[in-house]
Each structure stands twice: as structure tokens, then as C-alpha cells.
Amino acid sequence: MAKQNILSLNINSFPIERQADYDEKRVILLGIKSNSYMSYMVFCINKMLLKKFKIIKDFEKTNIKTNELTFFKTYYYEDTFLREHHLIIKNKNSDNEILIPFLKDFKYLYVLLKNDRMEEYDKVVDEILQTIKTISDIVEIRHVDFNKHIYEKPKKKKVFKDINTLFGDDYSLEKLDNFQQEEEKNEEISDKDIKKIEKNKGILYSFYQDVYSFLDTFSCEKKIFLAYITKIPPLFEERINSIFDSYIYMHLQKIPCINYHLTLQYIGEKSYLQIHKIKLIIKEILLEDFKEDIEVEVENIEIKEHNKNNVLLWMMIKENDIIKNTKQHIKEVFKQEKISAPFTVFPPHITIAKVKKNDNINSLLRELDFFIGKKITIKSPILFESITIDNDLQYEIIETF
Numbered sequence: 001m002a003k004q005n006i007l008s009l010n011i012n013s014f015p016i017e018r019q020a021d022y023d024e025k026r027v028i029l030l031g032i033k034s035n036s037y038m039s040y041m042v043f044c045i046n047k048m049l050l051k052k053f054k055i056i057k058d059f060e061k062t063n064i065k066t067n068e069l070t071f072f073k074t075y076y077y078e079d080t081f082l083r084e085h086h087l088i089i090k091n092k093n094s095d096n097e098i099l100i101p102f103l104k105d106f107k108y109l110y111v112l113l114k115n116d117r118m119e120e121y122d123k124v125v126d127e128i129l130q131t132i133k134t135i136s137d138i139v140e141i142r143h144v145d146f147n148k149h150i151y152e153k154p155k156k157k158k159v160f161k162d163i164n165t166l167f168g169d170d171y172s173l174e175k176l177d178n179f180q181q182e183e184e185k186n187e188e189i190s191d192k193d194i195k196k197i198e199k200n201k202g203i204l205y206s207f208y209q210d211v212y213s214f215l216d217t218f219s220c221e222k223k224i225f226l227a228y229i230t231k232i233p234p235l236f237e238e239r240i241n242s243i244f245d246s247y248i249y250m251h252l253q254k255i256p257c258i259n260y261h262l263t264l265q266y267i268g269e270k271s272y273l274q275i276h277k278i279k280l281i282i283k284e285i286l287l288e289d290f291k292e293d294i295e296v297e298v299e300n301i302e303i304k305e306h307n308k309n310n311v312l313l314w315m316m317i318k319e320n321d322i323i324k325n326t327k328q329h330i331k332e333v334f335k336q337e338k339i340s341a342p343f344t345v346f347p348p349h350i351t352i353a354k355v356k357k358n359d360n361i362n363s364l365l366r367e368l369d370f371f372i373g374k375k376i377t378i379k380s381p382i383l384f385e386s387i388t389i390d391n392d393l394q395y396e397i398i399e400t401f
Contacts (some may be wrong), residue, residue, distance in 0.1 A: 002080055026114055028125055029144040029206050031091075031106030036137035038090055038108065042075050044135045049128065051086065059089045059214055062206075067106040070097050083396060085113040087217060102200045102358055103144065110141075111211060212276075223268065224275060224385050226282060226330070226396065227261035228294075228378035230350055236374065243352065243367050247252075250364070251356030260350050262296070262317055262378050265330050268343045274339065279383060279399045281333055286381055286401045289326040294378045296348075297321060301368045303361070310356055314349040324347055331401065 034041055042053050056069035074088040091099045091108045097106050110128065114121055125143055134142050232240070237257045244254040267278065300316040335339050352368075355361055383399040 025049075025380045027211060028112040028121060029204075030110035030112075030116060030125075030128065030132075030141055031103050031144050032108040032110060032132065032141045033105065033139040034107050034133070034135075038073060038075075038088075041108070041135060041138070042088060044090070045132060048131050048135070051077045053086065055086060060208070060215055061097075061210055067215070070095070072099050072261070079115075086112075087111040087113075087211070087214075100203060102203065106142075109130060113211065113215070145400065168214040212229070212289040224278075224383060225266040226381055227380050228264060229294075231264050231379055232257045232260060233376070236371065238375070239351075239370065240352070240368075241362070247364050249360070252353040252364075255352050255354075260352070261382070261384070262348055262350050264323065264348075264381060265327060265341065275398065277337070278339065281337060281339070282330070282381075282383065283399075283401055285326070285329050285333055289329055290381060290401070293380075294320070294322055295375050296323075296378055298371045299373050299378065301365055302349075303355075303365075306354060308352050308357075312351050313353040313355060313361075313368070315352050317348040317350065319348050323356055 002296050032041075045051055046053050053075040054077070056074055056076045057299055059074040060069045062068075063070060070093060072093050075088040077086040078084070079086070087110070089099060089108055089111065091103065091109050093099075103109070110132075111124075112121075112122075112128075129141055129143065132138055142222050157210075168229065240257060242250060284396060297318045298315055299318040302314045302316055304312045306312045331341075355364075381401050383401070385396045
């Protein structure tokens, strides 16, 4: 396959201080040794693991020395429910170039970019390993553990001998101490080993960056926003639920109180690289601006246009200096860092329900007026991603600050 010159994008130009999130924590890497064709193996994986891998454009790797891109055949599957990305990449292309050289014995690489809100992935990985093992012509499949393959030097097989065998009848504590010191010296990592470790570490780290950059080029962008978690007093929560339940006959979709949030800033559609950069920037801002929980006052209940079929019910919040100053701080830093965001002026609010148009909601609004003047607490900010699954708008937490 012919090589292609890079015209503009150099993935390694991303500032190093913004690369902190590109580590082994989200990427699970499996190496597959197989004698089968890639298409057959993927067909079996789809059938046995109930996936929907499809061939996509080739995975791209940057050759730093030649400033060129090399290409590797790739299949991709996204689990929108679990928020996971799966890639199967051929480790050797038609030009005999290797994607990850120190894993050259593996013909294919299975990459799982996991949901960072889920901590336990051992069962998921084990299911993938055990299932793929059963496919015909699979020689071996192994979890490529970052720490093991990067940091751990292969240990020499120890040959345990009887002391008499080592020293004969004439041995002393001095001889034994010298022997133990020599054994420990043999297990030390040499300068050559350290250089190899650092080289492999850089290769794998660069591969992680390539995965994120690759996903950026074809995955749909994410609509994200920064919001405060809102704590509603238990009595208020009971009253809201009671009111909405009494209007069950209306085309009303209430927002569970546990999902109430006060939007601080809508950031818009951003890529993976941008999201990671934004997370670090916002964290720095909030360390200065958000010291403790804030008490705010409900100012009004209003109807806002949502789409041609529905309207939203907004619980309007009286703006205070902390909210106002934080929004201004974000605007200034985003401008400085050249991050675009729609800084449109809108009043602070909490969306509490969605109602179909033409429904008579005046009676509902009168009952909800009960909350005007009441105090509620807003807690630590959260970076959200809004996603739609089966026409249902859901919120995924990206980061809690």
C-alpha cells in the first residue's frame, strides 16, 4: 500500500501537558495470533460476541522520521449503550510495516476504548479472550498488560541448588553472601534494558494517541456542557413528583430529580482531543472559582420552545455573583486557549420536564409556582455529554470536578 505525505495534521504536536489522559487507564489491548483471514475472524467475532464490526478506513500511523502516514486494515464497532469503542487492526500491512514492533508476533490487535465511568472490566476482557480462543485457526490471544510489557523485565529461570552442590563441604557465610550479591546483581536492569523499556513505552503511548486521533476523524462529535449538580430538598422532591403524577394524563415527560442540573456553559460539539483539553482547563478554573456548595433561589417557572412538537419547563434560577464570575472566567480562558464555544446569553435554569405542545398546562404551571422563592443547593460542577439512544435524550457524565 502506498504511503501518503502528511499535509497538515501532526498528532504529536498536541501540547504534552494536555496529554495526561492518554494512558493505559482507558485502553485495553489484546494481541491475537491467528492463521485465519481477517474477514473470517471478524465474522466469527460478530456472531459469537454479538458485535457489529464493520470495515472502515485504514488505521493511520505517523512515521516521525519520514513525516509520512502508513496504513493498516481496520474493523470498528461502537457500543452506544455502554459507551465503548472497539477496533480490530491488522498489525502488519501489505508493505510489511509493523504497527507495534515489540508486538510483532501478534497478527491482529484488538483495542477496546472503555467507558472511563466503569471501573470493573476484568469480566468483559475475559469474555472476549475466552470466546475468541474458540475460533478455529486462533493460535493465541493475550491481554497486553501495559505495566507488564513496558516495565517488567523478563526474569531468568532460577535454578535452585543445594548448598553442598554449590560449594561442596567447604562453604562459609562469606561465600554465601558473595553468591547472593552476585544473584541480585544479575537481576538488576541494565542501561540497555532501560533504553528498551523507554522505547517500548513511547511506542505504546504514541499508539494510544493515534487511537484517539483516529476516532476523531470519523466518529460523530459529542455535544457537551458544563453544569452544576442540583440538590433538591426531600420535601420539594416529593411535592414535584406528586404534582407531575397528578398530570399523568398529559403528554408529559418529567426529568427525575436526581438528574436535575443547572447549566453553567454549553460548550457544543467537540472531539475527543478537545474534550480532554477542556477537562484540564475547566479543572484549573474551578479550583479558583468553586470552593463550596452554593445556595440559589428559584425565581420563576417558564415555558421554553424545544422543537416543533414539544416545549420545556424551566425552573428559572436567580443569578448570583459566583455563577456570573465563573461563566466570565471560562469565556476568557477559552478565548485565550482558542477553544470555540457558543457564549450565548441565557438565564440560569433547571429543566424539569418536557411537555407536548397544545396541552393545557396553565393549571400545571400554577401548581409549580409553589417553588418560586424557595432555596436549593447547587453542588460540584460536572462535564456532561448529551446523547440520544432510541430517540431518548440521555446524559453521560464525562468528568466530575
